[in-house]
Amino acid sequence: MPEPQSLLREATARLTGPSAPAEARTLLAHVLGRTAGELIMVDQVSAEQAERFSALVDERAAGRPLQHLTGVAHFRHSTLSVGPGVFVPRPETEVMTGHVVDELRRLVEKGRQPVAVDLCTGSGAIVRALADEVPDAVLHACELSEDAMAYAIDNLAGTGVDLVRADLADAFAELDGTVDVVVCNPPYIPLEAWESVTAEVRDHDPQLALFSGEDGLDAMRVLARTAARLVKPGGLLAAEHAEVQHESVVEVFVAQGSWTSVVDHEDLTGRPRFVTARRR
Incomplete structure (x- = not known):
């Protein structure tokens, strides 16, 4: 099973702009049902989760808003x-x-x-x-x-x-x-x-x-x-x-x-x- 850090490095390379690392963490946390801060406690990701994460990264790279992919936005x-x-x-x-x-x-x-x-x-x-x-x-x-x-x-x-x-x-x-x-x-x-x-x-x-x-x-x-x-x-x-x-x-x-x-x-x-x- 893939490791989270490996997935994040690959996703960051596929995304663009200074927010790419943060967006990759947000998407992976969304797939895993965790907060971005909790990713440090995750050792491995299932193949199904990795595939879903990769699909979301592709959509984000194509210009779909991050908030549409996660379904949430933070305000105050x-x-x-x-x-x-x-x-x-x-x-x-x-x-x-x-x-x-x-x-x-x-x-x-x-x-x-x-x-x-x-x-x-x-x-x-x-x-x-x-x-x-x-x-x-x-x-x-x-x-x-x-x-x-x-x-x-x-x-x-x-x-x-x-x-x-x-x-x-x-x-x-x-x-x-x-x-x-x-x-x-x-x-x-x-x-x-x-x-x-x-x-x-x-x-x-x-x-x-x-x-x-x-x-x-x-x-x-x-x-x-x-x-x-x-x-x-x-x-x-x-x-x-x-x-x-x-x-x-x-x-x-x-x-x-x-x-x-x-x-x-x-x-x-x-x-x-x-x-x-x-x-x-």
């Missing part, structure tokens, strides 16, 4: 179910989520039970983090895609989050003027940027979660209006955007007229990543 303190049909949550979104967590905790410390809405929830990553980290908050989330909803239902089971299938434009009309925080990671890639999007993203993440009109801001304009009717005066909006949109997104919220203190923020890599604003 949560492990989420993901796969074809849902946008895989990215680490850069964690900073914006942390900003929202801080805002909700501030309200809790004042004796409030804050209300937050996650629009375009996708896998439910953001609102799941809010539920885990601010259990006193009242949370709502919506998603338009039927495929993505299936993952969100799974990921939000038992959290108490009010999850509905709805469009960004008209979601949660019953909450108008009562929400403390709206957070959203909308689609924001311009249609004209199709060719520049990496094949792994373009071919595997759902188009609904990626592209948003000629300039990438169609959904952002809708968000500015929807959040304006949901959020109470002084409430917070947080929205992720593309690195190159740090000026144009600010202009969207300023032009809408309902927002003040419109500020752009960087992610952990120092790149412009999300905007916040306060309801007038």
Whole structure:
């Protein structure tokens, strides 16, 4: 029977990029039903497991997302179910989520039970983090895609989050003027940027979660209006955007007229990543 280290060396050589060793360990751990840290305790791998591992490495080398192969993605303190049909949550979104967590905790410390809405929830990553980290908050989330909803239902089971299938434009009309925080990671890639999007993203993440009109801001304009009717005066909006949109997104919220203190923020890599604003 093959040894794990031999399999890992071969797999790393077949994969590309600086993350190849880590991806090989993740795939082997998945096949063995262990964590990557537990691989050091494995002496041998069965022929069947080695064959399955090799097949997964081939798929990863061909560009299939690692998270689709394992069926899970990690976001802040949560492990989420993901796969074809849902946008895989990215680490850069964690900073914006942390900003929202801080805002909700501030309200809790004042004796409030804050209300937050996650629009375009996708896998439910953001609102799941809010539920885990601010259990006193009242949370709502919506998603338009039927495929993505299936993952969100799974990921939000038992959290108490009010999850509905709805469009960004008209979601949660019953909450108008009562929400403390709206957070959203909308689609924001311009249609004209199709060719520049990496094949792994373009071919595997759902188009609904990626592209948003000629300039990438169609959904952002809708968000500015929807959040304006949901959020109470002084409430917070947080929205992720593309690195190159740090000026144009600010202009969207300023032009809408309902927002003040419109500020752009960087992610952990120092790149412009999300905007916040306060309801007038």
